[in-house]
Amino acid sequence: MSLSFELTQSIAIIGGGPGGYEAALAAAQLGAEVTLVERAGVGGAAVISDVVPSKSLIATADAAVAIAEATDLGVQFFARGGDGRPLRPQVAINLAAVNKRLLALAHQQSEDMRAALVAAGVRIIDGHGRLEGDHAVVVSTGPGGTDFDRIEADTLVVSVGASPRELPAARPDGERILTWTQLYDMRALPEHLIVVGSGVTGAEFAGAYMNLGAKVTLVSSRERVLPGEDPDAATVLEGVFTRGGMTVLSRSRAEKVERSGDGVTVTLADGRTVEGSHCLLAVGSIPNTRGIGLEEAGVQMTDSGHIRVNRVARTSVPNIYAAGDCTTFVPLASVASMQGRTAVFHALGDEVMPLDRLRITANIFTAPEIATVGWQEKDVTDGVADGIVHKLPLAVNARAKMMGVRDGFVKLIARRGSGTVIGGVIVAPRASELIYPIAIAVDRRLTVDQVSRVFAVYPSLTSSVADAARAMHNVGRVAEA
Structure with missing residues (x-):
């Protein structure tokens, strides 16, 4: 859907993390005049000091485990000593090199995102922004906050993220x-x-x-x-x-x-x-909302400092939106991105679909990973959702056996009677990738029979999703029995 405006709409965004970044791109795509204010760098903490570096560290840890467990698959590492006998080498971790690499990756990602915004025509101001009423942002740009820039805009988007929570009796010192x-x-x-x-x-x-x-x-x-x-x-x-x-x-x-x-x-x-x-x-974390003019602008907040938003990321002030961990919505980078886009689409009159918590896919990057979407088994047990749960151990999957995978499962949750997929859990290597077909099924309201009829590669970990769906073929009849 393309839009044309008699007068160019202006949008000012505070915070260049996933929410602010996506809001800026979407607004530029729709022809608005966009200004983004960011104090740490495009990508925000999510890219510079949180999601990107932490998941890069985890990827390195996964590689170390793969090497250590290769012996179980018949792959053996050795070197010959001076007497010609084999020696079993140890896996060594150079943490300084690991950290240097992941911080470089984070910096590069930030620069790539900045370049994308510039190419889209977004004006970027490096500095600390705060609201001045409901139609302006004041930015302190000089050393010690001595220089100021004022941006007036039709719509304001706040995406300032959150910071690690500290305990009164446990103050971080950055060393130990x-x-x-x-x-x-x-x-x-x-x-x-x-x-x-x-x-x-x-x-x-x-x-x-x-x-x-x-x-x-x-x-x-x-x-x-x-x-x-x-x-x-x-x-x-x-x-x-x-x-x-x-x-x-x-x-x-x-x-x-x-x-x-x-x-x-x-x-x-x-x-x-x-x-x-x-x-x-x-x-836990605390939102970075203190002292940026939200209360003075009339924006409603919780006692914890989170910004109250509705399903289109709108605050209590009609032309002010908010996205990301600073809001009352789900604190995920993917959710922040979707909130940013949704806010801009709504503000500029484009087609918008309100966010639904039950369609949000989440992942925990442990080894194995844990991915979830939709209603969960506890919802069924508590009577919140009328569903049937089927759990299939990953150990019975042929590809899992080949890979030496011992831990994990696929769990499907289908609505009693209709068999519509309403939720799922995957515990497996790369569960973040494997959950996608279940997320599609939840979003498109597919039944377990429809999922089971899709061809899955054999052997593959994904075939466990099809196997679990196939095992629930009689879900409607079970409900009637």
Whole structure:
């Protein structure tokens, strides 16, 4: 759908992360006059210090595991000693080189995104932006905020992201007590990394450093890791963690983290202490919304500082939109991107489809990965969704056997009676890729029979999706029995 305006519409965007970046591209594509304000670099924290570097680190850890486990597939590594006898070499991790590479990748991605915006005609201002009323953004651009630029616009989009949450008794120092944005200055693998927090971020980093060869202790205040995720998936991952040598301390709340010489001491709520060389704090994030003029502009916010938005990313002020982790919506980079596009489409009168949480696909980049979409088994158990669940272990899949994959499963959730696919979980290598056909089925409201009739390559991990769907052929008849 193409649009033409009698008067050029102007859009000012604060924050160049996934939400702001996509909003700027979409607005430029629709012919608007676009200005993007970004203080850290195009791509924001997601590209520069969060998603891109962390997933690059995890990819390196996956490579290390692949090498270490190659022996199980009959691939053996050796070198000959001076006496001619074979020696078994060790896999060594040069963390300084790893971190240099992943930060370079993040920087390159940021530059590529900046180039794309410039090519689209977006004006980029490097600086710190704040709202001035509901139609203007003031940007401090000089050293110490001495120079200012004022941009007036018809529509404002706020996409300022979030920052790692800190605990009062656990202040990061950037050396031994770290947030996930400070890990990349380490020159060598930590001798013993204590990870406080067993949510997505904590689990991803704990697994990555374990696979890189560090001793890891994961401190979880809940009964299991990933307390908000599918219990079967969390159980598989915790089994992998413990088998790999990680110490998982369940129902253990961290009260205090202190430097102790060349290491750290974590004090738990029950008085126990854990000593290590480094501590990673992964206890959530806080939105970067303070002091940018939102309240003065009349934008409604939660007590936590998140911006209240509706399904088209609109705030309580009609011409102000918001996207990403600073909002009350799902904190995912892919969601931020979709919010940014949706906000601009709505503001400029283009065709728009309101965001639906049940169509959002999420992935946890552990090894194995955990991907989810739609309704979950707990929703069925709690009576929120009327569905039937089928779980197929990945170990029965022929390709999984060839690859030496031992852990994982495909779980499909279909509506009782109709057999419409309403959700799914995949625990597997590259689950982030394998979940896509289930996401399509959920979005397009396909039935398990329709999914099962699509040809899947044999052998392939994807065929487990077809096998699970095929096993649910009688879902309607089961409902009637």
